[in-house]
Amino acid sequence: MRLIIPILVLAAALAAPPVSAQPPDTDSAIDYSGFVELTAEVASFREARLLPKEEFLRRAAVEGALILDTRSAEAFAAGHIKGAVNLPFSDFTDEKLKIVIGKDRSRPIFIYCNNNFSDDAFPVQLKRAPLALNIPTFINLYGYGYTNIWELDGTMRRADVPWIVQAESSLPE
Template sequence: MIARTDTRAIAFIAGAAGMADRYGYRSMEASMLLPALALLLFTVPDDPAPNPQIDYAGFATLTTDVRASRAKRLLGFDAFKAKAAEKGALILDARSADKFAEGHIAGAVNLPLTDFTAEALAEAIGPNRDRPILIYCNNNFSNHRAPVMLKKAALALNIQTFINLVGYGYPNVWELRDVVDFDDPGVGWTTGAAAKAGV
């Protein structure tokens, strides 16, 4: 195990040694003992080996890489609806299955973010990785009531969904930019039996 030393601790003890020397209390033994004492008291083990199945650095890099492309793929609601009407386009709702059943934009397919795997995405999206995928989340709605309670902006589901889709190899992602009212008939919100039937 490789150890690392707190440099502030070394500086503190070195300072103490300097004061002892200044006032005539430092001896040869003390000069040898102080550094050893510093290593003994302030040496701590390195962080444990990382989990090879969790790559935070890779996630941070992916987030940086996605940022520029995402900025060019934010759509107003009218453009979002027009893009969704294109041949082969898919509206993907990554909220929980329960919230999706309580209400969603008509035509959307549900795959909760927590269920994202390469296999699950392939089943939901199909073999065409360049298929236009349109996403929205709670924070696209002004209603702030079930099933779209407002989330903390920096943790909005759209952000995580966009990054995950690109990370899994689906580059043609488009995100709803606008905040809309799901009570507006133009939004095409479905509830109740229609939503549960997957309409």
């Protein structure tokens, strides 16, 4: 029974159409109630997609998988999980997601954010927990029609994952 529920949730998610870019019958391109509905729809689905570090890294290393880092380009350049690609969250559009992820909406996507790291040091300083970047990233990927999303669960030190440190950045510490 425990396995059946995640399978049913996944089947329903794969059958669900992506959220439209424009709310119906309005001139507004902002639909807060639609976002609230989407967030409620995603909640249990996301809960079943959290992976511990070892499983996250193992699955993310499989050919065709994508580690997506949605922090700013500057934070990404300062350091990121080895093999990750960057598309800042603020740049999400249908076209840019298609360019970075590819046309295959079933491609496995693995996400992480600052709050997965306990170091609380540049370039992964902690954010307020309810505002962790994983949350809107997951919701938005799902809303754009990507449902093979996996999220790094828990916290660890940067040294506990293969980390690429780039040149010093101008971001404040």
